[in-house]
Amino acid sequence: MPVVVEVTLKSAALIFVLLTGFAYLSLLERKFIARLQARIGPNRAGPFGLLQPVADGLKLIFKESVTPKGVDKPIYFLAPALVVVPALMLFAVIPVGKGATFQLASDLNVGALYVVGVMSLAVYGIALAGWASNNKYAVLGGLRAAAQMIAYELGMGLSVAAVVLMASSASLADIVAAQYPEQYGGILGWFLFRQPVAAAIFVIAAFAEVARAPFDLVEAEQELTAGFMTEYGGMKFALFFMGEYVKMIAVSALFTTFFLGGWSGPFVNEAPILSVVYFTIKVVVCLLAFIWVRATLPRVRYDKLMDMGWKVLFPVALANVLVTAVLILLGLPGYRL
Amino acid sequence: MLTQTPTPLNEDALKVRVEDVQLDITFEQLKRLVSPRALTGETMLMNMGPQHPSTHGVLRLLLELDGETIVNCIPDIGYLHTGIEKTAEGKTYLKAIPLTDRTDYLAPMSNNMAFCGAVEKLVGIEVPLRAQYLRVILLELTRMNSHLVWLGTHALDLGAMSVFLYCMREREMILDIYEAVSGARMMSSYIRPGGLWRDVPNVFFDLVQRVLDVFPKRLIEYEKLLTKNPMWKDRTVGIGKISAQDAIAWGMTGPCLRATGVKYDVRKAYPYSSYDHFDFDIPTGTNGDVFDRYKCRMEEFNQSLKIIRQALKRLPPGPVMTSDRKVAPPPKHEIAYSMESLIHHFKLWTEGFKAPEGEVYFAVESGKGEYGVLLSGDGTSKPRRVHFRAPSFHNLQPINEMARGQLLADLVAIIGSIDIVLGDVDR
Known part of the structure; x- marks a missing residue:
């Protein structure tokens, strides 16, 4: 199979999995958070509410596309895409399983650098959306986004730097391999235990980076109505939503790769497909932690952040x-x- | 922070800026409300509300912002004005009660009590002791009801969304009690001049007992989630401070006043409905900030439970309505054989009872503060003038004092902590 075809097929598969994952992550979040809040959550569309994401998607597609007066049109339409594309691009270098089959470009020797770089791109989408919307709340949201994400980029970058030092390689495949030196065995090889400070910083910065509660100041509903996306509706809104959730998955996948030993686990040599299962489980655990925190903590104030x-x-x-x-x-x- | 070069004063450009915020005031009036920097374009004028998720209804605030710092915060009220006071003038004393439910719709029983108390004072009606004690139980439940909605929305405003749903779950227990006694879950109209509509059903005691059993445990959970949470303290301690003098000068009452250290509570100062028979404390704060208001209300939950326990234990048997047939409707079975009862019944439900000429003021301590009713009778069965002293209105007044110099995020905390209901502000 020529490389071009292979890469195209893999990318298509990855994007399909991510978009489905995004849709069902939104359902998972609603279900899980409902349980934490003594509610039931969506259960009307399909068995156990499994068709809820489809219903949501259809609703958003059929919404009238409204363009408010006075917006900067090219930027206004471009901004949602600028949020989604970098979030999807992050996955190019993440090894989701053992062996070349489950990897797109994870042997990229500057993988960690690529991750930090691409992640910071998303802030353009949010800041530009705020500026282009011709709305005061959106401007405040965009400003907050720009300041917040730059402030946390540094901490996150440096925590990744510590991981790169440990692995003595910036390739994500090598970082996963470095967490399995034979002498440690088991989970003690994970950088979570060998680099606890870096792991803690990465987690905090990840919340700020994804702009999720308790750091969701960018779209703080109670303060800025919806922040930078106040003037967005229909599919344009859906793209922002998708961007946020895909980024949440991406950050969880990165935390798994950097600190939780990536796809590694018992019997991966005998059955490589198990590595994908392990990776997925670890990512889902991270995602549940994201949701749990959202249900528990109050929002931090902008200046304290x-x-x-x-x-x-x-x-x-x-x-x-x-x-x-x-x-x-x-x-x-x-x-x- | 944005730095814009101040543009020279140009009346036309400024008028456009005034139109931009869409206020029903003239340019000259606006000039007096905002700082001169707003007129040169150095600070931003922004509308918050009436459609905003955290203004607790249709409150509108005109904000003058320097970056995210509030320079001025000008409340614009009246979006929920329903003319309740004027409407009450056209109703008999009995028929005006459902209107009072709708002022502070989160604490209907307190409003009923204030109005009925004023009528009883004007007409001179004695209320049986059992009715007084039942009123106390219901009023304290109402205080908890009001505080639960406050706690939930306040926490939601600060981003702690789960607390909101937990509070709604607890509030459900109280609404069940309302339903059991009056048939309605929110607009109860259960307290009537002279007593209560009817005696409480047997299930009432089980339902109240459930609240007494369950609620203290839940209160501990809230304390764990919020009071001991450093992030919660970050958002509340030292925010929206107001001094005791200022609070009194602006007419603040209730937990907002007590948070500044002033020990004023209508239940102690001017006891009504036998509140002097019960032993309870009045929690006060020291700093008058958002956190102290929060602490005061949280402690009031405990005091309310204490009062309910005492009232339940000492609840006397007997009638729940005055025996004065000029005011109290006769029992249905009497109407069949007593001519006098039939006449009373007819007169009460057509004309209503008459109140003498005179003016009275009667206040209760509702969850939000002093809820007073000024009633002016003219000898007929309808009041000449009704005025509600709404605690939300008075507590909202000093918002500019509290918000000035704070951040936009703090304003949300302040609005939540003064606990306003727009139905009460606008009436």
Whole structure:
């Protein structure tokens, strides 16, 4: 099979899986959060509400596409796409399973760098949507987005840097491999246990990056009605929604890859398909944690969020990189290359 | 933060800016409300409401923002004005009660009590002790009902969405009690001049007992989720402060006033419905900020439960309606054989009872503060003038004092913490 055909087929499959995953993630979130809140959740469309995402999608497709007065049209229409595309692009380098079959470009030797770079692209979509909407709430949302995501990009980038140091490679396939040195065995090889500080910073930054509660200031309903997407409806809104959820999946997949040993697990050598199952389970656990946090915590205030990004996460992440480098130089157990 | 170069003062350009916010006031009036910086374009004028998720109804605020910092916050009310006071003038004293349900629709019994208390004071009606004690139980349940909606929406405003649904679940228990006694879950109209519509059914005691059993446990859960949560404290401590003097000067009452340290509660200051028979404390705060208001209300849950327990234990037997047939409708079975009862019945349901000439003010401590009724009788069966002293209205007044210099996100916390119901503000 020529490379072009293979890559195209794999991409198509990945996008199909992600879009279905996004739709059912929204159902999972509604079901799970309903249970946490002493409710039942959607159960009318199909058995157990399984057709709810279809109903939602159809509704949004058939909505009238309204363009408010005074918007900057090219940017207004481009912004939703600018949010979705980088979120999908993130998956290009993530190894979802063992072996070349389940990998698109995960042997890219600057994978970690690519991830951090592509992730920051999404902020353009949100900031531009805010600016182009000709709405004061949207402007405030766009401003918040720009400031928040830059503040947390740094902490996240540096926590990934510590992981790259540990694996001595920026390729995501190598990072997964580095979490399975024979001498550790089991889950102690995961960077979650060998790099707990980096893992904690990554988690906090991930919440800010995806702009989910408690860091959902960008679209804080109670303050800014809907923030940057106030003026968006129908499929344009659906694209923002899709962007947020795909990014949530992407960040969970990245956390799995960086800290939870990626696709690894018992018997993957005998049955490679199991690796995909392990990867999926780990990602779903991360997603449930995202939802659980949303149901529990109140929203952080904008200035406190910025304080934490610049005054806590950034210095701690920097110090962590330094300490990691020293530990590796000293060759301590667990930090030997 | 955005920095724009101030443009030179140009009357035409400024008028466009005034039209932009769509206020029914003239340019000259607006000038007096906002700072001069708004007119040069240095600060942004933004509408919050009347259709906004966290203004608790149709409150409209004109905000002058410097970045996200509030320079001025000007409330614009009246979007839910229903003319309840004027309508009440055309109704007999009995028929005006359903109107009071609809002022502060989250605490209908408190409103019923205030109005009926005023009528009883004007006409001079004695209320049997059993009715007084049942009123106390229902009023305290109503306070909890009102506080539950406050807690839920306040937490929702700050992003803690689960608390909202937990509060609604607990509120359901209280609405069940309303339904059992009056048949209606919200617009109860159960308290009548002279007592209660009817005695409570037997299931009432089981339902109240359920609240007494379940609620303390749930209260501990809320405390775990919010009071001890550093993120919650971040959002509430030191936000929306107001001093005791200012609070009194603006006419604030209820938990908003008590949070500043002033120990004023109508139940203690001017006891009504035998509140002086019960032993309870009045929680107060010290700082007058959002957190202290929150703490005061949370403690009031416990005090309400305490009062209900005492009232249930000491509930005397007897009638729940005054025996004065000029005011109280006669029992149905009497009408069949007593001519006098038939006449009373006919007079009451056609003309209504007459009140003497005079003016009375009667206040109760509702969940939101002092809910007062000014009633002016003219010798007929309809009032000459009715005025409701709505606590939400008075508590909303100093919002500019509280919000100035704070962030947009804090304004949401402040609105939530003063606990307004727009039906009560606009009436």
